[in-house]
Amino acid sequence: MNIATVIQNIDNMLWATPLIVLTFFGALIYCFVIKFANVSKIGLQWKLLTSGAGSEEGISPFETFCSVVAYRVAVGNIGGVMVAVMWGGPGAIFWMIITALVTSAIAYAENSLGQIYKVRMDGQYRGGPYFYMEHGIPWKRLGKVFAALFAVLAAVGVPFMVTGPSANNIAMAFKNSFNVPAWVSGAVIAVLLLLVVAGGIRRIASFSTIIVPFMTIGYAIITIIVLATHASSIPGTIGLIISSAFTKSAISGGILGGAFSYGVKRAVNSSGSGFGETPASAAAAECVHPASQGLVNAFSVYIDVLVCFCSGIMAVISNCYNVAIPGSKVLNPNNLAQFAHIGTGSAVMKQQALGATAGVVWVQEGANTSWPVIGGTVIAIALTCFAFSTCIAYYYEGESGIAYLFRHLPEKKRMKFIWGVRIIMPIMFFLWANLEASTVWAISEIMFGCMAWLNLITLMIEIPVVKKVYDDYMAQRKAGVADPYFNPQKLGIKNCDVWMDINKEQIEADAAREAALPAGQAAE
Helix, strand or coil: CCHHHHHHHHHHHHCCHHHHHHHHHHHHHHHHHCCCHHHHCHHHHHHHHCCCCCCCCCECHHHHHHHHHHHHCCHHHCHHHHHHHHHHCCHHHHHHHHHHHHHHHHHHHHHHHHHHCCEEECCEEECCHHHHHHHHCCCHHHHHHHHHHHHHHHHHHHHHHHCHHHHHHHHHHHHHHHCCCHHHHHHHHHHHHHHHHCCHHHHHHHHHHHHHHHHHHHHHHHHHHHHHHCHHHHHHHHHHHHHHCCCHHHHCCCCCCHHHHHHHHHHHHHHCCCCCCCHHHHHCECCCCHHHHHHHHHHHHHHHHHHHHHHHHHHHHCCCCEEECCCCCCCCCCCHHHEEEECCCCCHHHHHHHCCCCCHHHHHHHHHCCCCCHHHHHHHHHHHHHHHHHHHHHHHHHHHHHHHHCCCCCHHHHHHHHHHHHHHHHHHHHHHCCCCHHHHHHHHHHHHHHHHHHHHHHHHHCHHHHHHHHHHHHHHHHCCCCCCCCCHHHHCCCCCHHHHHHCHHHHHHHHHHHHHCCHHHHHC
16 A cells, blocks of 8 residues: 555545534534524624724734635635535535535634634734633643644644645646646745745735735636636536535435535635634734624635635536546546546546546636636636635744744744744745645645644534623624623633733723622622
């Protein structure tokens, strides 16, 4: 058994039915906990997104939103969708959309927890799963073990291992459109990556606010062009996606069949909801109540859904997709009999089937059916933007993990480790650009799978805290408070000392008002 097979087997074991159930149904539980605010409070989410400013210690809600979108909108939104379609058929697109909407509740939970348990460190706010694991899990020893394991995965696994699909898909896209060797595109992007991450969270946030709106709107425009040139096929394509989501092959053996399981897996890999990727960036935001940032970052999942749908619809409507025979576990090159469907929209699809691969090339060929050559080029550029912005976000997660692991060291010594991540990450990016795609995806998913297990178990344990904070925020809004603020002592939440300082003026003012009221009235 070769190393690639071993990696694939570990990936399949981590992402078996139990994790899919935990992710999807855990997200449903959180939908009820926050009363479906993740989908019913869009107006409030938008208002919070566009209000507020940064400070010397924290970045603005919009900068944080763009940084979080940079995590979510990545190669998984293009190449990952194609992997889901190959293994689960067009119906996987339907389940990706449903899963992304449902798991936005988990996005709310983990990002609000990132804010609840954040600390001040090195002149800025630091937070993330390691902090809410250590300080939020009621069993101290378990919390510390979870926190240490997650921090190691964040510090080493994310910046060094998870960047693989981004590097590989950029190389694949430029090879397909411009015939640029993988080592060239890998080297160029690696240098650019170093230039951005060297500036830390502020440079990352500034860069994200420029590239995220540009890349999202641009991708939507190319999708509209493809749909316009295949307008007559739109009803049939939508019907195919929906019907395929509920066909016998999709739900054989129960609902956790091909379309559903691959849709859930790729949706979660795409958005990162439940992985604990985004709380570190969310914690860097300046705000007065954790729930507000949770709502802002839950909204970012809608951007993820949009890009996933754009990728899927471009490939399916142009018939530039392949589907493996249901029940297949591993595909071998040069065996077309393994496929139930081979796309006829482009001759390249047969080559893809012979190579047993799925990725950005499918979307490029779909775009080329409407806009020859230029369409594929635009997709390559869009993918580069997606992948690059995600990699700089991955860097920050690594930096935050390092900051937690070495939090007891002086700042100067801690910064040496952080600079080590900044230098090694671009080197690893270059190496990943030159490896086999399937192995790269599997390694990335193994890292995410380990993180997901730790983080999702923690989120289930901390449901009472998330509910208490959400209810407090909504109660204040209902009472007419324009800017609800967080007082952890009032709610009985421990290990949140930084908030007593952030909201010191409001807390003291309220205490003074209550002290001035008659005893009976104050008690009410």
